[in-house]
């Protein structure tokens with residue numbers, strides 16, 4: 189009798205556990221989601237000059253953006269994307285030093301420094317030693333450098349280019365690293381950790397002492413015509429795409445115009461930061477809004493490059509997020525039907541699109557670290573002449 193009751197209890201528990209597991213999974217990933225893009229935009233056909241000397245390099249990172257994200261956004265916009273103007277396309281292998289499935293810390297560090305490092309590291313090697321990023325390389329070559337992102341500045345991707353830490357969660361230390369970063373223009377969110385800090389430092393005051401102008405709004409930033417700029421208009425991330433409009437494109441072009449005042453040219457990193465967040469939360473609606481906003485930023489940057497000789501634009505990702513799969517839809521109506529397979533990152537090669545001078549170097553299959561080395565090679569060629 190006693191044994192029978194234990195058996196019955198175990199049976200009931202296992203049935204409930206089984207139901208919980210199944211229910212939990214179907215809630216998170218299994219559900220088919222449908223999205224229709226209501227306001228498609230037109231895309232011009234652009235023409236670049238691939239031959240010649242590279243003067244400026246703009247590296248654009250869609251955080252968590254795979255070919256599936258791009259093809260889904262392309263379908264939603266009725267078969268048009270600015271990315272389609274790419275002169276060359278390649279594929280990048282994203283695994284990091286100690287894991288097959290990487291994160292933005294190690295994935296972005298591979299792009300910024302040319303070295304594979306350990307999971308969750310930003311701007312350091314596997315022994316914790318600081319790595320020189322493309323921003324530092326630009327300064328060594330007497331070029332200017334900058335970044336523009338839609339996330340908080342302690343987030344991994346901007347930190348990969350400006351900060352050094354074995355742990356991407358060390359938010360206060362990461363923000364403090366910006367004081368010594370090799371940058372002349374910064375646009376991003378995260379103002380709340382620059383002041384009222386436990387270490388009593390006021391990072392904004394320290395940046396001001398280093399000669400940075402500190403606009404607090406887009407209006408203030410838009411009026412600046414020269415000099416170093418550190419713009420952090422939001423306490424955390426920037427607002428959602430519908431609220432912020434073309435802010436990322438405006439902030440990027442503003443930075444490029446300021447950095448371009450250096451006759452030796454510039455390096456700039458621009459990130460569509462929030463694609464990753466909506467991949468994690470399996471939110472197809474916001475994911476498509478972010479991806480299409482990022483593509484329109486790519487368009488604005490490519491148009492600028494078309495007008496400025498010797499400019500190279502590279503668009504890639506650090507990894508995939510969400511295991512997004514396009515399973516149906518309608519190209520004429522801009523409708524897509526998708527499922528996610530995880531609320532984390534997945535392992536797949538990510539695309540590399542290149543437009544402008546030197547783009548031909550980016551075709552083929554390579555490690556994510558090769559992107560850094562190709563950019564370095566192009567910039568050093570210029571100096572050797």
Ligand SMILES: [Zn+2]
Nearest residue numbers: 252464509533
């Ligand atoms: Zn992520």
